[in-house]
Amino acid sequence: MTPHNELRLLPWSGPDGKPCFLSTDDTNGYLSRLADNIEAIQLGLAAKLLDHASEELSNEEADPEELRSLATELTEALRDTLRVAESRGHRLLAPGPDTRADDTMGPTLPAAAFG
Template structure:
């Protein structure tokens, strides 16, 4: 049963249909730890992709096909990073009082 203080965590993956996945819990379970690892991997991959983008865009010999592929990967990565930011933002809000101060 869900308690009043328990918030649903937005997970860093979606269903097959692209719908968001949520987790109820205290953040200490196996699925929470897996989600933390996936978030770290997604953020790391976004950083790597940004480096690749800088290199590709600096190369005047890059083809339209290469730039299109890069744009598709950047869009996917941006979606992942946005979901991570939304999830973490919700969890930060849980620890704040109405006046914006932290409960801890």
């Protein structure tokens, strides 16, 4: 069995907003578990923020400054969610130690999915 040593995109940024990566074979190590927990928190917060945004957008008397703040928070949540999706997607498509070469193709999307 060969070790699976792919770089994992972590759910936080480093200095100057640069991405952080983890190189490990241990998916149950401290940093891997910490990243999993932070991803779960980020996704949970994004879901709550989406619910809040839906409520605010249906309020015809919503304060423009509050809507601007909400848009900023939604942008941050979307950025975090996309980072989680990228990280998880990369790990799903990476061949594992027992994966045959012809099994590494991920699901395909129809061309119409891209506009």
